[in-house]
Amino acid sequence: MGVWGNMIIKMKEVYFMKYDLENINARFGIGSQKWQEMKNNPLVDEKVIPFSVADMEFKLAPEITEGLKTFIDDNILGYAGTNKKYRESVCKWQQKHHDFTVDEKWLVETHSVVNAFFTAVKAFTQKGDGVMLFTPVYYPMYKAIEINQRKLVEIPLINNGITYDIDWDLFTKKAKAIDTKMLILCSPHNPCGRIWTREELTKISEICLANDILVVADEIHADLIMPGFKHVSYGTISKEALEHSIICTAPSKTFNLAGMQLSNVFIANENYRNLFKAEQATDADFACSILSYEACRLAYEYGEEWLTEVINIIDVNKKIIMDFMQEYFPQVKITQLQATYLLWLDFRAFNLTNEKLEMRNRQKACLYFDEGYIFGKAGSGFERWNLACPTKYIHWALERLYQAYKEFAVK
Numbered sequence: 492m493g494v495w496g497n498m499i500i501k502m503k504e505v506y507f508m509k510y511d512l513e514n515i516n517a518r519f520g521i522g523s524q525k526w527q528e529m530k531n532n533p534l535v536d537e538k539v540i541p542f543s544v545a546d547m548e549f550k551l552a553p554e555i556t557e558g559l560k561t562f563i564d565d566n567i568l569g570y571a572g573t574n575k576k577y578r579e580s581v582c583k584w585q586q587k588h589h590d591f592t593v594d595e596k597w598l599v600e601t602h603s604v605v606n607a608f609f610t611a612v613k614a615f616t617q618k619g620d621g622v623m624l625f626t627p628v629y630y631p632m633y634k635a636i637e638i639n640q641r642k643l644v645e646i647p648l649i650n651n652g653i654t655y656d657i658d659w660d661l662f663t664k665k666a667k668a669i670d671t672k673m674l675i676l677c678s679p680h681n682p683c684g685r686i687w688t689r690e691e692l693t694k695i696s697e698i699c700l701a702n703d704i705l706v707v708a709d710e711i712h713a714d715l716i717m718p719g720f721k722h723v724s725y726g727t728i729s730k731e732a733l734e735h736s737i738i739c740t741a742p743s744k745t746f747n748l749a750g751m752q753l754s755n756v757f758i759a760n761e762n763y764r765n766l767f768k769a770e771q772a773t774d775a776d777f778a779c780s781i782l783s784y785e786a787c788r789l790a791y792e793y794g795e796e797w798l799t800e801v802i803n804i805i806d807v808n809k810k811i812i813m814d815f816m817q818e819y820f821p822q823v824k825i826t827q828l829q830a831t832y833l834l835w836l837d838f839r840a841f842n843l844t845n846e847k848l849e850m851r852n853r854q855k856a857c858l859y860f861d862e863g864y865i866f867g868k869a870g871s872g873f874e875r876w877n878l879a880c881p882t883k884y885i886h887w888a889l890e891r892l893y894q895a896y897k898e899f900a901v902k
Contacts, residue, residue, distance in 0.1 A: 510797050512804055513881045515540065515548045525859065534857050538887040540880055541859040545681075545833060547747040547879035549804075552797035555746065558789040559782065571781035573600060580791040581755045585740070589713060591724040597759050599767060600779050602752045604711045604739045608675055609635045611707045611737055614770035615763070616641055621671035625657060627866035627873075629681045629709070644671055647869055648683070654827045655683045657691065666702045673705045678725060679712045679830035682866050682875045686716070686829040689723045696725070696732035705763075706736040711754070712831040714745040714798065717806055720829045726757060734760045737767070744831075745798060746790040747879075753783035801879070805832045808878040808885045815889050819900045832879040835863075839872035841899055848872070856895035858888060 648655035708725040741754035758764040822840035863873025
């Protein structure tokens with residue numbers, strides 16, 4: 492059965508699972524793009540799932556699904572704005588899990604975190620202004636800059652062989668440019684799974700404050716922290732940092748609620764908050780759904796136990812892959828996963844072009860990853876592997892990977 496198979500047995504012995512996190516619902520025909528792109532591959536069978544786009548292949552927490560059923564039975568699904576129970580649940584979650592004390596009036600709802608940083612770019616910068624990114628990074632951040640005719644100020648992260656570090660000299664230099672106005676900070680960082688420490692965030696804030704740069708912190712993965720690590724919210728660094736930042740959060744990654752289209756954005760600075768809302772109002776349809784507010788409330792009030800089990804499985808899935816690669820393909824380097832459920836793997840030792848790597852994965856191994864190059868030039872030769880799935884699918888995927896790459900295997 493091998494090293495990775497033994498890990499599956501160990502998981503079942505160690506963790507008594509209250510929730511059904513071993514079975515999936517196939518999502519063909521319901522609009523899931525990552526599932527649909529597998530449809531025409533004749534090799535795809537019931538052992539194959541996509542490992543690409545960052546939503547989970549776990550069934551939702553029953554506390555959420557049953558709660559929504561009751562809500563639908565008891566309410567009319569008409570137009571609705573925010574409500575006090577929802578807002579209280581969001582604020583309590585931030586306090587409990589991130590030591591981030593927030594005022595309800597800071598909270599602005601958006602359809603998504605992507606929507607939030609698009610809105611921020613339009614509200615707080617002008618055409619031609621520079622917006623900084625630590626790269627490789629989540630690809631919609633590039634789009635927010637390019638589509639709005641801002642200038643990308645790229646700060647390539649330094650791969651130290653274990654994780655990624657900030658090039659402080661380059662960051663300091665680029666921040667001093669007179670037309671650099673914003674930093675979109677991915678925290679925790681996607682795709683490399685890096686948590687920025689309090690010391691690093693403090694240094695970021697000092698550089699940005701000194702140069703009058705607004706920080707837009709995408710903290711959507713803040714709740715998906717691997718054992719032994721802790722997320723630090725940018726909003727807790729200092730009062731000055733909080734007043735010169737926008738903190739973007741959401742239940743969508745944490746509780747697999749992306750389809751509910753709701754994110755919670757904290758803007759402590761009243762002037763910034765008013766400018767953000769004014770830009771938001773230029774969109775003809777920026778209101779969120781009555782069901783999205785309720786799903787968020789249910790998740791934050793009742794979903795914690797489900798989340799704990801999910802993180803345990805993600806951690807096991809990570810260890811299975813790492814042990815497998817170490818035994819059979821040690822030339823594939825894996826970045827330390829500190830947060831998110833997205834494992835960043837370096838396949839460059841195989842000397843395959845991006846096209847050949849993707850083709851082999853999809854056509855020979857039925858492995859549908861997010862290709863590294865979509866995260867920027869530094870992602871070339873990498874793959875991002877979504878680990879949020881039942882462990883048996885990881886086991887089956889590794890069997891297929893071995894067959895597809897066995898000429899590179901050391902045993």
